[in-house]
Amino acid sequence: MIKKAKDHKMVEICSDSQVAFKDFPPGDSVSWQQWEVVKKVVRIPRLVEVSGTKEALSSAIRSKMDSYSEHREKISTQFEAYRACRERALTQEGVLHVHIDFSENYSSKYDEEIQSVHFGAGRNQITLHTGVIYSAKGTESFASVSDSLEHGPRAISAHLKGVLKAKNPKELHFWSDGPTAQYRNAKNFGYAAAMAKEHGCSVTWNLLAPGHGKGAADGIGGAIKRNADDAVARGKSVLSATDFIRVNSGSKLRMWEVTADDISEIPDPPRLRQKVKATMKQFQLVIIDPEAIGFRQRSCFGDRDDCPFCDCVSSQAVAVEFPQPEVADLSSDDDTLKELCLCPTTQSSDDDAEASVEEGVEMIEPSSTSPIKNGSFVLVRVLGGGRKKTEFRYACIVDEG
Numbered sequence: 059m060i061k062k063a064k065d066h067k068m069v070e071i072c073s074d075s076q077v078a079f080k081d082f083p084p085g086d087s088v089s090w091q092q093w094e095v096v097k098k099v100v101r102i103p104r105l106v107e108v109s110g111t112k113e114a115l116s117s118a119i120r121s122k123m124d125s126y127s128e129h130r131e132k133i134s135t136q137f138e139a140y141r142a143c144r145e146r147a148l149t150q151e152g153v154l155h156v157h158i159d160f161s162e163n164y165s166s167k168y169d170e171e172i173q174s175v176h177f178g179a180g181r182n183q184i185t186l187h188t189g190v191i192y193s194a195k196g197t198e199s200f201a202s203v204s205d206s207l208e209h210g211p212r213a214i215s216a217h218l219k220g221v222l223k224a225k226n227p228k229e230l231h232f233w234s235d236g237p238t239a240q241y242r243n244a245k246n247f248g249y250a251a252a253m254a255k256e257h258g259c260s261v262t263w264n265l266l267a268p269g270h271g272k273g274a275a276d277g278i279g280g281a282i283k284r285n286a287d288d289a290v291a292r293g294k295s296v297l298s299a300t301d302f303i304r305v306n307s308g309s310k311l312r313m314w315e316v317t318a319d320d321i322s323e324i325p326d327p328p329r330l331r332q333k334v335k336a337t338m339k340q341f342q343l344v345i346i347d348p349e350a351i352g353f354r355q356r357s358c359f360g361d362r363d364d365c366p367f368c369d370c371v372s373s374q375a376v377a378v379e380f381p382q383p384e385v386a387d388l389s390s391d392d393d394t395l396k397e398l399c400l401c402p403t404t405q406s407s408d409d410d411a412e413a414s415v416e417e418g419v420e421m422i423e424p425s426s427t428s429p430i431k432n433g434s435f436v437l438v439r440v441l442g443g444g445r446k447k448t449e450f451r452y453a454c455i456v457d458e459g
């Protein structure tokens with residue numbers, strides 16, 4: 059038993075006392091909770107010695123060869139397409155080849171580290187999203203840096219916003235590896251369609267086969283981390299994205315910070331109307347019209363003039379659903395409607411409202427004080443019909459104010 063001493067500073071332990079329990083019948087069972095260190099079962103590949111007949115060995119080799127040669131083919135096809143795409147970008151105005159990747163997070167470092175930071179949980183991580191743009195204007199390397207550790211599609215979209223800032227592309231071709239949590243998923247595909255819509259250009263997203271080796275984006279990550287480590291060695295602390303950018307200010311790289319707010323401000327992606335079949339087998343997305351995405355099992359930037367928008371690789375198409383613009387909720391007795399609407403809904407009797415709408419449009423003179431300018435896109439919802447229960451929707455582009 060533990061007793062507090064009278065002065066509250068010392069503790070007396072009576073080693074001969076024990077916790078007392080009420081008597082219970084021997085053998086009674088009960089359940090309880092306790093803390094334990096749980097070992098996770100992990101599959102670790104290990105090289106083991108196997109013996110058997112030569113026939114068994116040769117058939118084992120044959121069965122592995124099919125999937126291995128498909129894997130080799132995937133790597134070399136995607137790599138050839140990568141080179142053809144880069145060539146297209148370097149020689150054609152307005153074509154951007156953008157190779158991106160998340161570099162391994164940088165662990166923040168103090169110049170004189172105290173042990174608890176070094177070994178404890180005191181280190182912050184910094185996200186590095188790096189890449190290279192190839193275009194007719196030349197080659198540009200970049201890195202966006204964030205204190206947010208989010209690497210999902212929304213974060214990628216936020217990082218890419220800065221990549222495309224002040225760019226006016228005709229064609230955008232992204233290249234990345236294909237982890238499902240980052241680039242290879244319906245949300246990221248939706249964001250690619252949104253990008254095509256926002257920039258008014260065609261987009262392809264190409265995935266490199268696993269095991270493709272190190273790319274240009276990896277090199278950038280390595281270089282800026284070394285710069286940061288050198289700065290720490292010279293007595294500077296690198297504790298945040300801002301510090302990381304500051305110590306890299308001497309490099310030729312374009313660098314900027316992506317804040318947690320930048321990421322949370324990215325709207326939800328447009329939804330894909332159908333499920334993508336065999337997502338893991340798809341290696342190229344082709345978006346010409348943002349409302350539809352073509353998926354292909356290999357990238358094509360072949361010899362034909364229309365590649366990569368050709369039909370020379372088999373594909374599946376998936377429709378994209380963009381959020382509808384807000385429909386003005388104007389009931390027919392609203393004053394605003396009288397101002398905006400050129401139809402005589404309020405002058406006609408309920409019975410012939412439906413019929414008179416069309417005729418009315420012809421007769422009424424447009425108001426000279428109309429707030430709607432030429433080229434405005436107008437969506438109006440009006441309740442009409444016998445009991446004003448029928449909803450009419452009008453969508454139009456104004457060509458004479």
Ligand SMILES: [Zn+2]
Pocket residue numbers: 358359360361362364365366368369370371
């Ligand atoms: Zn082609």
